[in-house]
Amino acid sequence: MMRSNLITGILLLVFSVIFWLGADAIPKSRLGGSVGADGLPKMLAIALGVLSVGYIAQTLLTARMAGPVIAPGREPRAVDYTRHLRAIGMIVLGAVYVAVIPYLGYILSIALLLLSVALYNGKRPSRGLLLFAVLGSIGFYLLFVRLLDVPLPAGIWPSLIG
Structure with missing residues (x-):
């Protein structure tokens, strides 16, 4: 579970950078005022980046405090991928x-x-x-x-x- 959370956090962080670059590519207009059309998308990219870094940090801290996730002799439970497919x-x-x-x-x-x-x-x-x-x-x-x-x-x- 920790590994999938870490991968999710990293992917979200990469997506926030891509989203920022896409927002930065929005053409500037002289009519845009002090906050152009790229203002809101850039704020959303920053928010996603901050939340992604927080999620990564939370995952790492939780894993460090919890110690080994699976006790010896116990099998890991199967992951339900239907939630992931719905998100996709x-x-x-x-x-x-x-x-x-x-x-x-x-x-x-x-x-x-x-x-x-x-x-x-x-x-x-x-x-x-x-x-x-x-x-x-x-x-x-x-x-x-x-x-x-x-x-x-x-x-x-x-x-x-x-």
């Missing part, structure tokens, strides 16, 4: 969202993301769920694009409409 499924949903947002645009992409995450986590298809996805996407659009002036992709729709 959530990451895949996020990756698909990032891949389709330039084509479908922000509103449709976020609506599909909200809908697919809810369905993936066991929600039954219903009109209420569809309403949640539509209203959620409109709410996020109003928050980020209109209120915070974060430029998000419109997708192919403007070119099709004229």
